[in-house]
Amino acid sequence: MTNHVLAAITERAEEIAALGVTGEALGRLDDQAAKALRDAGVIRMLQPAAYGGSESHPREFAETVMGVAALDGSTGWVAGIVGVHPWEMAFADPRVQEEVWGEDRDTWIASPYAPMGVARPVDGGYVLNGRWQFSSGTDHCDWIFLGGLLGDAEGRPVQPPVSLHLILPRADYEIVPDSWDVVGLRGTGSKDVVVSGAFVPDYRVIPFSKVIDGSAPREAGLTSPTYHVPFSCAFPLGITAAVVGIAEGALAHHLAYQRGRVQITGTKVRDDPYVLYAISEAAGEIAASRCALLDNVSRMYDAVAAGREVSFAERAAGRRVQVQAAWRAVRAVDEIMARSGGNAMRADNPVQRFWRDAHMGLAHAIHVPGAVFHAAALTDLGVEPPPGPLRSMI
Structure with a gap:
């Protein structure tokens, strides 16, 4: 198709x-x-x-x-x-x-989902306060998803913590100017947002527990398998796909730059077996990252399309595949960047921008391997589900 x-x-x-x-x-x-x-x-x-x-x-x-x-x-x-x-x-x-x-089907919605605010219950909804970082593309968005913790009557998070996803219009939050000054992905405009005492009606709130366990799409009566792919597969998908695509862009610009390059020794890159080996190895690693990520989401989709629930072990393995795909791709970019010479670091050479963007993308919390790899290994050993914190985002 x-x-x-x-x-x-x-x-x-x-x-x-x-x-x-x-x-x-x-x-x-x-x-x-x-x-x-x-x-x-x-x-x-x-x-x-x-x-x-x-x-x-x-x-x-x-x-x-x-x-x-x-x-x-x-x-x-x-x-x-x-x-x-x-x-x-x-x-x-x-x-x-x-x-x-309703009025504009091209309305964009920002985030972040990190629970950096507290939602205090009031009649008909919640009063939300907080400050969130990393709201990518926020200047072009008119609504936002924000992660928040359920609060008590005094606005203190209840224990154990309860996470909510709250939906607000642009009038109810402030985008903080000049809050995005970073080394990579500068064009994303991933600025901070602040909410001060905004009322969020009940119907604009989704319990995160229902998103992560898959009950939210069932309760909404959605029939397309697309909406029944686990959140822990769907949410990281766009992020990791961007990192893999950035790596592909870095490789393409590296090849274009290297085609006519002569090294300081007088050797053409096309005649240097060591650089050629690194290029091929990197190309293979980036291609493997692409295949792994796409295969992972396809298997999840096929499972839910067949009416089968995706197990915790499958979700943990899927997160491991996703995280590893990002790391593998960025390591490959490092290998070719190290063989691009000093001129690759000039501001007018796009290779260095893709290299910076790749590392910034890898720094996203969804790519932290520790707990994900720990949980996946425990499930492989038959410990399922693992202790509470290790189940986060799986």
């Missing part, structure tokens, strides 16, 4: 690649880059068909994110992050879906 969205992106490849430089200078996605994503329908790939979405196979979504990220890391990152939010909005109360998409 032809991926029409990716085909539309490919038609504008030169434009998107060129706008990456502008986005880095702006510290956010250039308006034209955002328009290219809107025009192609990237952010609507996981959106419900009732609101103009294509309810795409998540594999197609990941392939599209990779394709965008290979052109520009920041544009691909925004595609991967913002593109997942319609997937969860499909679980939300129909009233908030209508508020978000």
